[in-house]
Amino acid sequence: MNTAKQHEPEGLPTPIVPASRHALMEVQDLHIRFDVASPGLSGLFKRQKKAVLQAVRGISFTVYQGETFSLVGESGCGKSTVARALAGLYTPSEGSIHHAGRPLTGDSTASGRGIQMIFQDPYASLNPRWRIERIIAEPLILQNRVGNTRQARPQVAAALRQVGLGEADMFRFPHEFSGGQRQRISIARALVTQPDFLICDEPTSALDVSVQAQVLNLMSDLQDNLGLTYFFISHNMSVVAHCSDRVGVMYLGRIVELGPVEEIFRHPGHPYTRMLIDAIPKIGAQPGDRQPISGDVPSPLSPPAGCAFHPRCPLASELCRLEAPPVSRLSEQHHIECHHPAAVARPHLQVLTAIHQGEDQ
Amino acid sequence: MHQDTSPAPSAPPLLSVEGLSVEFMHRKGALKAIHDVSFSLAPGEILGVVGESGAGKSLTGSAISGLLEAPGRISAGQIFFNGRRIDNLSEADRRQLRGRKISCIFQDPLTSLNPVLTIGEQLTETLRAHLPLNAQQARQRALALMAEVGISSAEQRLDQYPHQFSGGMRQRIIIALALCVEPELIIADEPTTALDVSVQAQVLSLLKRLCKQHRAAVMLITHDMGVIAEICDRVAVMYAGRLIEIGPVQQVVMQPQHPYTRGLMASIPSLTERRPRLAQIDGAMPRLNQLPDGCAFHPRCVKRTAHCSTQQPALDVSGLSRVACLNL
Numbered sequence: 001m002n003t004a005k006q007h008e009p010e011g012l013p014t015p016i017v018p019a020s021r022h023a024l025m026e027v028q029d030l031h032i033r034f035d036v037a038s039p040g041l042s043g044l045f046k047r048q049k050k051a052v053l054q055a056v057r058g059i060s061f062t063v064y065q066g067e068t069f070s071l072v073g074e075s076g077c078g079k080s081t082v083a084r085a086l087a088g089l090y091t092p093s094e095g096s097i098h099h100a101g102r103p104l105t106g107d108s109t110a111s112g113r114g115i116q117m118i119f120q121d122p123y124a125s126l127n128p129r130w131r132i133e134r135i136i137a138e139p140l141i142l143q144n145r146v147g148n149t150r151q152a153r154p155q156v157a158a159a160l161r162q163v164g165l166g167e168a169d170m171f172r173f174p175h176e177f178s179g180g181q182r183q184r185i186s187i188a189r190a191l192v193t194q195p196d197f198l199i200c201d202e203p204t205s206a207l208d209v210s211v212q213a214q215v216l217n218l219m220s221d222l223q224d225n226l227g228l229t230y231f232f233i234s235h236n237m238s239v240v241a242h243c244s245d246r247v248g249v250m251y252l253g254r255i256v257e258l259g260p261v262e263e264i265f266r267h268p269g270h271p272y273t274r275m276l277i278d279a280i281p282k283i284g285a286q287p288g289d290r291q292p293i294s295g296d297v298p299s300p301l302s303p304p305a306g307c308a309f310h311p312r313c314p315l316a317s318e319l320c321r322l323e324a325p326p327v328s329r330l331s332e333q334h335h336i337e338c339h340h341p342a343a344v345a346r347p348h349l350q351v352l353t354a355i356h357q358g359e360d361q
Numbered sequence: 362m363h364q365d366t367s368p369a370p371s372a373p374p375l376l377s378v379e380g381l382s383v384e385f386m387h388r389k390g391a392l393k394a395i396h397d398v399s400f401s402l403a404p405g406e407i408l409g410v411v412g413e414s415g416a417g418k419s420l421t422g423s424a425i426s427g428l429l430e431a432p433g434r435i436s437a438g439q440i441f442f443n444g445r446r447i448d449n450l451s452e453a454d455r456r457q458l459r460g461r462k463i464s465c466i467f468q469d470p471l472t473s474l475n476p477v478l479t480i481g482e483q484l485t486e487t488l489r490a491h492l493p494l495n496a497q498q499a500r501q502r503a504l505a506l507m508a509e510v511g512i513s514s515a516e517q518r519l520d521q522y523p524h525q526f527s528g529g530m531r532q533r534i535i536i537a538l539a540l541c542v543e544p545e546l547i548i549a550d551e552p553t554t555a556l557d558v559s560v561q562a563q564v565l566s567l568l569k570r571l572c573k574q575h576r577a578a579v580m581l582i583t584h585d586m587g588v589i590a591e592i593c594d595r596v597a598v599m600y601a602g603r604l605i606e607i608g609p610v611q612q613v614v615m616q617p618q619h620p621y622t623r624g625l626m627a628s629i630p631s632l633t634e635r636r637p638r639l640a641q642i643d644g645a646m647p648r649l650n651q652l653p654d655g656c657a658f659h660p661r662c663v664k665r666t667a668h669c670s671t672q673q674p675a676l677d678v679s680g681l682s683r684v685a686c687l688n689l
Contacts, residue, residue, distance in 0.1 A: 074557040075528070178645050179414065208413040208584050213628035213639040220638065235557055238587075242630035242639065265632060279562040280632065281587030283614055296527045296560070 024100060024197055024229050025063040025086060031094035032056040032081050036301070053300050055081040057253035058095070063197075063231055068223070070232040070240045070261075072276065073250035076297050079233045082250075083199050086231060087117045099197065116190035120202035122182035126174040133170035136160070136189045143193060152192075159188040163218060180211035184218065191222070201233045216243055237280050241265050246333070249273045252300060252308040259334030269336035271313050307339065315340045373444070374401035375578050376425065376546055381438035381448075383417070383424055391436070392649050394420055395602045398438070399676070404545065405576040407569070409589035409610065411625070412599035413646050418582045421599070422548045424448070425580070426465050427455040442546070461491050464539035468551040470531035474523040480507075480534055481519035484541060491542040506537040510567060529560030533567060540571055547572065550582045565592050586629055590614045598622050601646055601657035608682025618684045620662045656687065664688045 034053045055078045063069040071079040084090045086097060088104055097104040099114060116139070119125040126135055136159055137152035146152040157167040163184040174182060183203060190198055203219070204212040220243065222228055234240050240247060240261070247264045249257040249272065257270040268274045295312040298304055304311055310320040319339050328341045383395040395417045402408050410418045423429045425440055427450070440448040447458060459465070467473045475483060484503035488494055494502065500519070507515035510533040523531055532552060539547055552568065553561040569592045572579050581593060589596050590610060597607040598619065606619040617623045627640035644661040647653060653660055659669040666688055674685040 074559055180645065209586070210413060210625055210628050210642045211645070213630075213641040214643075216630070217638050217641055237558065238630040238632050241632045242636075276559060277632075279559040281562070281565065281585065281591040282632075283587055283590040283626075283629070296529060 022065040023062045024065045025231070026098040027062070027082075027086075027095070028060050028097075029095040030056055030059050030082070030085065030092050030097065032078075032085055032090055033093040051301060054253055054303065055300060056085070057303075059248075059250075059253075059255045060095075061248055061255060061258060063229060065196075065229055066223075066227055067245040068230040068232055068243055070234060070244040070247045071250055071255075072234060072237060072240050072247060074235065074276075074297050076252075076300060077250040078253040078300070079250050080201055083117070083201050083231065083233050086197075087115055087199050114195050115197045115199065116193060116195040117199040117201065118183075118186050118190050118203045121206050122179050122186055123174075123206070125186055126182055128174050130173075131170065132156075132160075132172055132174070132185055135174070135185065136170070136192050139189060139193045145193070155192050156188075159192040162191055162222065163188045178211075179207050180214055183207060183211075183215050187215075187218070187222070191226070196227070197229050197231065199231045199233075202235070203232075204239060205234065205236060212239070219243070237265075237276060249276065252297060252303050254308065254337060256309065256338070257334075257336040259330070263331060263334045267330070267334075269330045269334065269341055270309075270338050271315055271340075272309050273336075275312075307337075374441075375404045375406075375443060376402040376580075377441040378421075378425065379439045379441070381421065381424060381440065382436045383420055383429065383433055384436040386432040386434070393436070393602065394433070394649055395424070398599075398602075398604045400597055400604060400607055402546070402578050402580065404578055405573065406595065407572060407579045407581060407593045409593035409596045410580060410582045410599060411584060411586060411589055411596060413584065415601075415646060415649075416599040417602040418599050419550050422465075422550050422580060422582050425546075426459055426463055426548050428459075428465070460487075461542055462544055463546045463548065464542070464544040466532075466535050466539050466547060466549040466552045468554050470528055470535050470555065471523065473535050474531060476523055479520050479522055480526070484519070484534075484538060487538055488541050502541070506541055507534075509540075509571070510534070510537045511563075527560075528556055529563060532556060532560075532564050536564070536568055536571065540575060540577070543575055544577055547577050547579045548582070549579055551584070552581070553588060554583070554585070561588070568592065586614065586626065598625070601652060602649065603657065603685065604676055605658070605685045606682060607676070608680075608684075612681045616680075618679055618682060618689060619658075619686050620664050620688075621658050624661075624663075656685075 032055045034055060036053045037051045059082070071082060073079050081090065085092055133153070133156050134149045136156045137146065137149040140146045140152045140155060141148065156170050160167055160169055165181065165184055165188070174185070177185065204215050207215060216239070219230070223230060232240065232244060244261045246259065247261050248255045249264070249270060251272050257264065257268070257273045264273060265277065268277055298308070298311065306322050307320040307325045310316040313320065317339065325337045325339045327335050327337055329335045330341065378401065379399050381395060381398045382393060384391040384393045398421060410421065412418045424435055429435065435448050439446055442462065450458065481500065481503055484506065485496065485499040488499045488502055503519060504515050507518060512518055512530060512533060526534065549568065553564050556564060565588060568579070583589060593610045595608065596610050596613040598605050598613065598621070600621050606613060606617065606622050613622060614626065617626050621642070624640065624642040628642065630639060642661055647657060653670065655670040655672055656674050659665045662669065669687055672687060674687045676683045676685040679689055
């Protein structure tokens with residue numbers, strides 16, 4: 001670890017962790033299963049075996065007030081399922097979710113006040129036939145805070161100002177806005193009920209990089225001004241590296257690594273995290289710098305025995321094929337689920353400094 | 362069959378686009394979507410084309426492949442392929458050329474494959490449409506292609522349908538389809554945007570390896586600078602329908618010259634450096650019917666001067682690149 005210290009780029013701020021961290025969202029041993037057997041009569045007649053998809057297989061984490069917590073992973077790893085469970089859209093099959101100390105119930109009007117969501121596709125998430133005013137007022141009406149769209153006008157105007165749009169924009173329709181502006185409207189709709197917890201499911205993946213920068217900056221300003229807590233889902237590792245305080249890496253329904261963002265990116269502990277970081281196309285890195293990646297995510301209908309990552313893992317041993325790995329701690333806040341933590345916990349800085357130089361220009 | 366000459370500027374271009382303009386006929390007149398775009402592509406070269414949505418990068422690809430649909434039309438300029446003019450070909454000739462010499466790869470691997478035909482049927486159909494093969498030979502060739510793009514147990518996989526394949530495998534099939542007739546030019550429009558980053562890396566390295574092996578030139582349209590830096594030889598940057606910077610990838614990525622390219626590079630989140638804010642280019646790209654006079658980027662440009670709003674900058678040589686900016 002001494003060698004790693006020498007390579008530490010200077011001037012990187014340590015994550016701001018308040019002395020008294022207040023847990024806003026607590027997830028305990030969450031399982032979510034879906035019944036995917038053929039529906040209705042055909043399933044009955046074929047006497048099909050029960051087919052259960054285990055989307056989330058026992059994860060626990062805590063999101064603290066005012067931080068940005070991110071989940072990363074490939075498609076099908078279960079990150080969006082977790083987000084939907086936190087939004088109250090799925091009921092946990094097992095385990096519990098507590099928001100601000102109270103258990104999350106399926107009743108979205110009761111629990112939804114403090115929790116709002118921003119979706120990936122700004123073209124699909126706004127009703128094209130509604131004016132912006134009605135789109136943004138909708139959550140207030142659903143929560144019975146106002147009687148109709150017109151009464152919500154002051155709140156709508158305030159929300160639009162918060163996201164950098166004009167009040168007059170409330171009388172326009174979604175098609176009159178660009179992708180970045182639509183995403184601002186989605187954010188305004190989420191903010192109008194004054195939530196404390198915002199679930200952002202790939203909020204910038206559908207946007208161009210220059211527009212992405214505008215939206216990420218806006219989100220960071222809003223976090224500073226309103227004290228928001230973000231739960232961020234993305235498969236874009238550089239966006240996650242930019243905006244997160246802590247990161248959880250998901251693979252096939254498990255969080256295989258969780259820790260502060262600096263540690264995850266500088267000293268990735270799990271071979272899967274390493275693989276994800278290696279796979280990012282890097283500006284300024286030599287093509288030979290990366291490990292070859294092999295294979296696809298296995299089907300969650302029949303996850304491999306032992307460690308779910310073993311079929312793709314360069315370090316897989318007999319033990320990995322047989323037994324699920326225990327949790328090992330790399331530091332106080334950084335833990336991984338791997339049988340060979342010592343083998344992988346080595347500095348990962350050469351590549352990172354190479355990119356760093358590339359971005360100076 | 363393939364000569365081993367590396368792409369050099371002196372090599373005769375495989376593709377040469379000269380002063381290409383594309384416009385859309387509209388009730389209120391013509392809407393110009395591409396203005397005076399010129400560039401060339403050497404055999405075996407990989408050219409990246411970047412820009413925001415609506416910058417005209419996909420449209421340039423469509424104009425070259427002849428997939429431009431009415432009301433869009435080429436209003437000026439010429440396109441040469443192997444020295445032969447191709448922008449004024451008949452639809453039949455164009456079709457012949459497009460299948461045999463120019464292949465296209467599109468963004469979404471699910472919608473590019475026919476869901477009711479097996480992968481084998483689609484591969485052999487394409488092969489037999491362009492090459493004189495019988496069913497048995499086409500199947501053998503298809504098997505070899507599947508192996509080449511890294512799909513195991515190809516024999517069984519050939520009789521499966523697209524939905525039985527994962528996203529990355531489908532895109533590899535598309536690459537196999539695009540490469541099966543050994544085209545000289547592949548136009549790949551956002552080939553990895555719909556894929557996960559780990560799968561993207563596999564697909565990109567496959568595309569690069571196969572293109573270098575088959576000596577096919579690639580025009581890679583993307584908005585991801587990382588992808589460009591990874592596999593391209595040269596980069597072209599488009600903004601509001603114009604080419605504003607083109608040059609070797611190292612040059613454009615490491616020392617961008619046009620203020621827009623600089624802004625674009627700075628707005629990419631860094632993996633290492635935690636900045637409180639990302640550098641951002643304020644505003645948005647203008648709409649095609651509201652293009653400002655002079656340089657289209659000047660309302661957002663930090664280096665603008667008085668003559669930027671009156672004078673259209675030409676794409677001039679600057680170092681190893683060509684850049685369209687009045688204030689270099």
